[in-house]
Amino acid sequence: MWQEDRHQRIRTLLSTLHRVSTERIMAELGVSRETVRRDLLDLEAMGELRRVHGGAVRPADEAPIDERAHTRVKAKSAVVKAATGIVASGQTLFVDAGTTTSLLAEQLAKLANLTVVTNSIDVALKMRGASGEAEAPNEVILLGGSISNRAAATMGAATVLDIHRFRADLALLSPVGIDARHGATNYDQGEADVARAMVANADRVVVLADYSKIGQRSRITWCPLERIDLLITNAKAAEAAGFASLKRKLRRVLLA
Template identity: 35%
Template sequence: MLPDERRRQILALLNSSEVLRPADMAVQLDVSPETIRRDLVLLEREGAIRRVYGGAAKAKNLSRSAEPGRVERENIEREAKAEIAEVVASIVGDDDTVFLDVGTTVLAAARALPESFRGRVVTNNLGAVLAMAGRDAVNLHLVGGRVRHDELTCSGPDAEDQVSNFFADKAFLGSGGVHATGGLTDYHLDEIAVRRRMISNAAEVYVLADGSKLGHVALRKVCELDRITALITDSSADPEMVAQLRDAGLTVVQPAVAGAEDAAS
């Protein structure tokens, strides 16, 4: 059973009971209690359930019809974002030209770029520009266009044209979801169009996604997995979901095992 289907069944079980114990759910779904506990952690991060004394309960007023707002997302998965940012900092060359995409995980990576970095950053992420504005050694290029006020990003035809005039050593992209067969997906068409230009004009493409986004399919397709050099995720990502992505041919890098994964992929 795929993780997404298993989590849907967990939610279905919780629809019919106020509180369920992980051991009971494990028996009904024929998986280990440890697997259920990992699923409950991810579902709680997404706001779908709440863990209570003795088990788990369905969250009230759940709405997954749209991506959470920027401020909310910045406060979600802070530790996971910090782990991913640390990996990014370790693979950026001091003189690289890099594309930085939109999204709060990419913003965390921008803040973590090492002090020795003196390359060029091309980004449509105003937050990333503000994070590096005091670093005189960094050559900053802000891609302009239509401003998305709630996200502090620029997109649209002007942004696409500007990105197409640059070539980067590495692109670091945000995501709404990464799925073994669905590929890389996200929510906003204008931002996806700019992201596709970054993918086309970068020698290496890295997707930054915490464990809650693995196995998830967002509203719109960005690209297939074969366009991605590697996925960088955090150490808490579901091992089953990571294994499915690797089986699909995607290199997955996690902080705790980054060296081993590079050797294995």
């Protein structure tokens, strides 16, 4: 089968299924795993899909959170470790929901005298777990609202309204993608609304994005580049095609 024929078959599978595994493509096309890998790399470079663990999704889609929690853990951990270095005692922090911010909560829980305002149940529980042992324990505020069907987090109009009750020194937020044209983006409207409200009510905005998110974009922009005070990513991000243009437009980039 010619390469363009394979590419068209993969496009059709994604259009129908939204998410397709490497094994399914191998079976449908009758080709090797290595051939599928090359085809997915080619189509990703053209912006027609996004590779995830075990296969591919359409560019606008995002892998389930349970799966994302086990991918690029080392890279995410490096990002959140760098993020804790800019946090100071006595600050109020907005933290949104996601696999990166869940790891961030594990590090923030080791600090003291913070106020963390979050819509993530996971973040709240991790922060609460160590707070009782500190001399100046952290205060954890879980935002109200409806429980998301995508993650253990609150969202919706009530959550956004609740956010506007607070002012934060820092908003520590993690996008689906960030690129030079669209800024920080997300797939889900509810998650984007929460992040946008946190941005509006924070003195400084810090975006936490592992290398795989650099140069990527999703459906909904929630923060333009000019509003981002700091992007924390991995040194490997410098190899991404969109990194140079992104860095030129940002105030500051920290490579972990």
